[in-house]
Amino acid sequence: MYRLFDQPKTDSNALPVDKSFDDKVLGSILHERVLALSTYLCVVGLLWGFASSFIFWKRGIIVAAVPFSVMGTILLLAFVERMRWLKRLTTINLFLATNYVGLLFVSACSEYRESTIEFHFALICLMAVQLLGMKAALRWFSLTIVAIFISLYSPVVADGQLTLGNSLDHLVSAIAFAATILWICEHAERSFVRRTAQLQRLADLDHEKSRMLRLAEETASIGHWRLNLQSGETVFSDELKRICHLPELDHLDTLLKRFDSPGQDELRAALKKASVAESSFSLELSFVQDDGERHITCRGFSELGPNGNVEAVFGVIRDETRLWETTQRLSRKAEELNQLAIIDPLTGLSNRLWFRNQLETMIENAMHQQEQLALIVLDMDGFKEINDTLGHAIGDLVLIETAKRISSLVTEKDVVSRLGGDEFTVIVRSAESIDHVATLSQKIVDLIREPMHFENTKMQVGASIGISACPDDSRSADELFTFADTAMYDAKFSSKDVSVYHPSMTEELIHRKKVESQLSEAADRDEFSLVFQPQYQIQNRKVIGFEALIRWNHNGKVVSPADFIPVLESSGRIIETGQWILDQAFQQMKEWQDAGFDTRVAVNISPVQFRDPDFYDRVVDTLNRHGVCPENVDLEITEGAIISDVTHTAATLKKLKSVGCMISIDDFGTGYSSLAYLKNFPIDQLKIDQAFVKDIPHHDDGTIASSIVVLGLSLGMEVLAEGVETKEQLEFLHMHDCEFFQGFLGSRPLPAKECMELLLRQQQSDTPLEFA
Secondary structure: OOOOOOOOOOOOOOOOOOHHHHHHHHHHHHHHHHHHHHHHHHHHHHHHHHHHHHHOHHHHHHHHHHHHHHHHHHHHHHHHOOOOHHHHHHHHHHHHHHHHHHHHHHHHOOOOHHHHHHHHHHHHHHHHHHHHOHHHHHHOHHHHHHHHHHHHHHHHHHOOOOOHHHHHHHHHHHHHHHHHHHHHHHHHHHHHHHHHHHHHHHHHHHHHHHHHHHHHHHHHOEEEEEEEOOOOOEEEOHHHHHHOOOOOOOOHHHHHHHOOOOHHHHHHHHHHHHHHOOOEEEEEEEEEEOOEEEEEEEEEEEEEOOOOOEEEEEEEEEEOHHHHHHHHHHHHHHHHHHHHHHEOOOOOOEOHHHHHHHHHHHHHHHHHHOOOEEEEEEEEEOHHHHHHHHOHHHHHHHHHHHHHHHHHHOOOOOEEEEEEOOEEEEEEOOOOOHHHHHHHHHHHHHHHHOOEEEOOEEEOOEEEEEEEEEOOOOOOHHHHHHHHHHHHHHHHHOOOOEEEOOHHHHHHHHHHHHHHHHHHHHOOOOOEEEEEEEEEEOOOOOEEEEEEEEEEEEOOEEEOHHHHHHHHHHHOOHHHHHHHHHHHHHHHHHHHHHOOOOOEEEEEEOHHHHOOOOHHHHHHHHHHHHOOOHHHEEEEEEHHHHHOOHHHHHHHHHHHHHHOOEEEEEEEOOOOOOHHHHHHOOOOEEEEOHHHOOOOOOOOHHHHHHHHHHHHHHOOOEEEEOOOOOHHHHHHHHHOOOOEEOOOOOOOOEOHHHHHHHHHHHHHOOOOOOOO
């Protein structure tokens, strides 16, 4: 049995729910109980009217007719107006309660006091049931009835208004009347309990839904709001207030002002549109908070009423800050990956992949616009030696500086790329002419060749450039690159800075590649051999040494060194082959030394071989293994190898000189002749290139040759002339104090066996050799 003011039980561990909903549920329960009590009172009034009609039939009819007439009128109005059942019940009970008050007033004013007493007795029974409960009222029924009768009827009997018999009659009728009320109350109470239980279950269910909704919103960072267009009231969820950092939010305009422009204006326009006609919206909003910028997604739609008009606008707000931040991080990572995919991380230039894509695109644009496009392929000279001697850290700095120097000479519309290693490319858009591109290429080479300074180290590198043009050479990206690459190799092999592609270069490159492939197997097939060209003292015509020269015997033919030495250098096999030459030359020296001939042997050292960081150790190791005298070893180095890296050259030459080796400058006068390195380097001999000897004495070459002789002698060096083929040349050189010579006039290069015979003949005869 529920009391009038009993409160529904709540779970203390449950999450808090909407207070307005609690108030509604509590109000609904109280309203139901008030209605129930009003119903009881109305029933009592009806019963009292019927009972009174037997005694006071006129007044009873009137009293009983009033409730019935009023109830009938109210029911008729309720159904006509199509009121909901709760509104009907409320209206009926209110009118009945009002009628009961009138009935109570009439009874109180009646001249028959027992009527009032009987009515009050019924009323007290009703209140006992409501206050004590049905079970308690039944348990103490007899005592309650007697107590009530004594308290109410004793005064009446004492006054003589009623006899005891009449009083007992009244008591019996009162008991019957009270029993009827109890029976009605019992059944009404059961209905009331069921209704209250239903309301409680609905309240609990709604509480659980509210709790689950709150948990779902907190988990998903979603808040909701609802704008009632009729009342203008807006309801906000707690999660929405938390997301927007507005704990005291109570008005929609406050929420709108929270967002930054132009999002705020867009949301206002969307709300205005949704309030007028059915529509939906989805907006990206943001606002700035102390902990940083917050990013919000706002979605909403119109709610239509039964008549099709917009009654409310419902919306949700979701905090997308974490998602936005994650998206931004992923975007940055994607951008970094994209950059890594198309950008060389060391130099910041385009890489091979992006170069290829750009080349194809730019060729297509050039064809469409009828413009000429040129491709420059650049390969650095001497970079490998820098990496090997100074380390990759310095090598990376050289690459970065080279990229900067190339980029400084081209326009913004041109594309500079690093393909890998020390290879670069430049796509020249709207090339004026191939000569213009060649001039630009030469400027690039000259700028790269300027000294670089890193960590107190001065170094120089060179570059070889090949050029191809579109559409003159090809309209294919692959062919255009191949042709430019071919021209670049032509520049390397021809010792030129820049070479423009010509179709004949392809055949030459194919030939070089074929030679390179054959050279890779030459050593294993024992196709290399050494010959020795005698070197003579001009004064006494005696042999003072030999120059070791390599020969390649391939398929029964002797291949000229001019055809395969550059290939060995470009392929990097010259280091391996150079070591083989040292071994063979020193082994032959050892045989001559054991035979009693104290003669020196000159060995040509390739620039690539000389720049090898292990070159000095290789020479010393070879000397020790063969046990030859270092003073009889003449290492011939070109001018280009000497000046490519002055620091490395000076250190290496000093170490070789300290061992006892002789240092000669080969082909002097054809390279970067400089008095500075002649004075600062430990050089023992200058070898006049045959280009300055072949036309003596008919042209000005004699002047150059004689000047070299004077220069060498003034510096305390020996001077040897190469390529002497006539007596006139020899006499000229002798007249200008040149000390030594070699050439066909003295002898062609000879096998080691014939050199031994030549030494034996010279040992056995004191007569100077006669040259034909």
